[in-house]
Amino acid sequence: MTSLAIIVAAGKGLRAKRDQDTLPKQFIPVGGKAVLCWTVEKFLTSPHIDYVQVVISSQSKELYQTALAPLADPTNSAHAFAHKLLPATFGGDTRQASVMAGLDSAQKKLGDQSPKPEIEHVHIHDAARPFVSQEILARLTTALQTRRACLVATPISDTVKRTSGDDVIETTLDRTNLWSAQTPQSFQFAFIYDAHKKAKAEALSDFTDDAAVAEWAGAKVHIVAGSRENVKITTQEDLTMAEETLAPQAPLLTDIRVGTGYDVHAFDEGSACIIGGIAIPHTKKLKGHSDADVGLHAITDAILGAIADGDIGTHFPPSDPQWKGAKSDIFLKDAVGRVQKLGGKLSNIDMTIICEEPKIGPHRPAIREAIAEICSLSINRVSVKATTSEQLGFTGRREGIAAIASVCVRLPEQD
Numbered sequence: 001m002t003s004l005a006i007i008v009a010a011g012k013g014l015r016a017k018r019d020q021d022t023l024p025k026q027f028i029p030v031g032g033k034a035v036l037c038w039t040v041e042k043f044l045t046s047p048h049i050d051y052v053q054v055v056i057s058s059q060s061k062e063l064y065q066t067a068l069a070p071l072a073d074p075t076n077s078a079h080a081f082a083h084k085l086l087p088a089t090f091g092g093d094t095r096q097a098s099v100m101a102g103l104d105s106a107q108k109k110l111g112d113q114s115p116k117p118e119i120e121h122v123h124i125h126d127a128a129r130p131f132v133s134q135e136i137l138a139r140l141t142t143a144l145q146t147r148r149a150c151l152v153a154t155p156i157s158d159t160v161k162r163t164s165g166d167d168v169i170e171t172t173l174d175r176t177n178l179w180s181a182q183t184p185q186s187f188q189f190a191f192i193y194d195a196h197k198k199a200k201a202e203a204l205s206d207f208t209d210d211a212a213v214a215e216w217a218g219a220k221v222h223i224v225a226g227s228r229e230n231v232k233i234t235t236q237e238d239l240t241m242a243e244e245t246l247a248p249q250a251p252l253l254t255d256i257r258v259g260t261g262y263d264v265h266a267f268d269e270g271s272a273c274i275i276g277g278i279a280i281p282h283t284k285k286l287k288g289h290s291d292a293d294v295g296l297h298a299i300t301d302a303i304l305g306a307i308a309d310g311d312i313g314t315h316f317p318p319s320d321p322q323w324k325g326a327k328s329d330i331f332l333k334d335a336v337g338r339v340q341k342l343g344g345k346l347s348n349i350d351m352t353i354i355c356e357e358p359k360i361g362p363h364r365p366a367i368r369e370a371i372a373e374i375c376s377l378s379i380n381r382v383s384v385k386a387t388t389s390e391q392l393g394f395t396g397r398r399e400g401i402a403a404i405a406s407v408c409v410r411l412p413e414q415d
Contacts, residue, residue, distance in 0.1 A: 002050050002117040003141065004110075004189065005043040006102040009036050009064075009127035010057045010091030025233055026127040027063045031246030034067035035233060038130035038246060041071075041078040044085060046134055048141045049123070052084050053106040055091040055098045064088055086110075096207050099124055100196045107193065120144075122192060123184035124210050128233040130242065132184065136226060140186040143224050148188040149214040152226035153179040182226040185210045191219065253344060253410035259306030261407075263297035266400040273358060273401065276351070276384060277329055277370030282358040286401060289318040293328035295351055295384075298405035299371065300328070302349075303335040306409040307342060329374045336375050344411035348381040355401040360386035 009026045026036040036054070043049045056064050071082045089105035091098025103122070110117050121144045125132065136152055143150045160173040192210060195217035199207065207213045211221045233239055270285025276295035286292035301311045312331055316323050339346055349371060353360050360367075364384050372379040389395045395402055 001120050002110075003048060003121040003123070004106055004119050005049045005052045005123045005125060005184070006099060006106065007036070007039060007043065007052065007054045007125050007127050008091065008095060008098050008102065010055050010060075010098045011095070011127075012057075023063065024057075024060070025239060027060070027067050028239065030130075030239065030243040032248060033070050033246075035130055035242065036064075036067045036127045037070055039125070039127050039132070040068060040085070041076075042130065042132050042134075043123075043125070043137075044071075044078045044081040046137050048134075048137045050084060050117070051086055051106065051110065051119075053086045053102050053109075054088045054127075055102040055105075056088050058090045061088075094205055095209075096196070096199070096205055096213070099210060100200055103189075103193045103196055119189040121186060122189045123186045124192075125184040126232055129183055129230060130233070130246070131227075131229050131231060133227060133230065136224075136230060137184070139224050140184060143222060144186055144188065147220075147222045148191045149211065149219040149221040150186045150224045151211045151221050152182040152184055152186075152230070153223050154182065154226045154228055156180050179223060181209065181211065182230050182232070183209075186224075187214060187219075191217070195219075251343060251412040254413045255344075255411040257306040257409040257411060259302040259304070259407050259409065261298040261301030261303075261305060261405045262402070263294050263301065264394075264400055264402040265292045265294045265297075266394075267398070274328070275353060275360070275363070275401070275403075276367030277374060278363055278366045280358050280360075280363050290316075290323055290326045290331075291328055294401050294403040295353060295367065295405070296328035296332045296371075296374075298403035299349055299351060299375075299407065300331045300335045302405040302407040303332075303339060303346065303409065306407055307339060307344075307411070309338055332371075332374050339409055339411075342411055344409055346375055346377060347408040347410050348383070349375065349377070349405065349407050350383040351385070351403060351405040353384070353386040353401065353403050354389055354395050355386070356388050356391065356395060356398050360384075 012024050027034050040052060043052045070076050071078055073079060086106060086109050089101055091101050140150055156175045156178040160175050161169045162171050162173055164170040192214060195213050199213055214221050233242055265286040265288050267284040268287035272279040273282050273286050274291045274293045286294060297312060304311050316331055336346055367384050368379055368382045372382045394400055
């Protein structure tokens with residue numbers, strides 16, 4: 001038994017386009033792949049489908065190739081089934097004409113194969129329904145053993161109102177035996193192909209779906225249980241919902257790490273101290289191979305400690321002349337990048353500056369903002385404090401400045 005799926009993707013999809021969208025809805029990326037690609041993959045990976053024929057607009061050749069490019073990726077579960085996909089064919093001005101083109105094209109392409117497969121069943125599906133399930137396809141396949149026309153549908157559960165045309169309710173309809181039609185709409189291939197050819201010959205082109213063509217041709221169309229999740233992307237709201245549903249799920253960052261860093265720099269002749277990315281006017285500067293930013297150095301070491309990846313000297317040795325006079329935000333950005341490469345994120349920073357002078361308080365807001373920007377953090381995740389050492393030790397003797405930093409890093413759970 002050979003089963004064919006025809007996916008109709010020739011429409012313009014204007015109603016679903018948001019301000020940022022420039023493509024027909026079936027080609028808009030959601031969750032990293034085009035809507036059409038999600039739909040095609042459902043049919044390619046189904047054990048109930050042998051061939052897939054996509055129908056597109058003649059103006060959409062490049063969009064189609066781009067949309068299905070993920071199928072070439074060996075890590076894609078649908079890659080192994082890409083041989084089921086027949087070359088795309090061009091549709092017509094109406095959905096009915098596009099379905100006819102798909103039926104005709106698949107029949108001819110499969111007719112050229114040797115041995116020639118005989119198509120027994122066809123499932124006609126909207127490109128903008130990426131949520132069709134394998135359970136639905138299984139139910140349709142079973143139903144076609146004894147039926148020649150089947151329609152996936154769900155019972156209408158909401159109260160249905162009819163208006164007079166000016167948004168005023170005219171009457172409440174009885175929803176008993178009312179169903180909301182979905183796709184796939186599935187048929188014995190020979191029957192629906194012949195029905196479409198007869199409708200075309202009689203210049204009948206106003207059928208809204210394939211079930212209506214089947215009814216016109218004398219078939220009893222049987223309901224097969226669909227799913228409320230099998231929605232068609234029709235509006236902007238639908239497109240946003242699809243984006244949220246199909247977006248790759250980020251790993252849980254349950255491996256909580258804490259790191260501490262400590263740094264100290266002596267004073268030298270100068271006119272400003274660089275602390276936390278901010279130049280603070282002073283009668284001296286801090287002595288060091290780089291810009292001697294004692295605050296950023298402490299934070300950098302704290303982050304590297306949290307991920308057990310050495311310290312500043314490991315990655316930026318002071319013996320290397322390229323780092324002479326370098327801005328310390330380079331070191332801190334590198335440490336944050338190492339966290340990101342591990343799939344993690346920096347959660348918060350708490351830093352304390354220890355010195356008798358200069359006064360840190362007036363510059364604390366600017367330091368917090370600078371650190372937040374360097375680390376791509378919200379400022380409410382950056383704490384900066386300052387204290388003296390009560391004139392004890394080298395900081396008390398005004399010989400230099402020390403900094404202590406603590407950070408929290410969140411990583412994916414590791415074995």
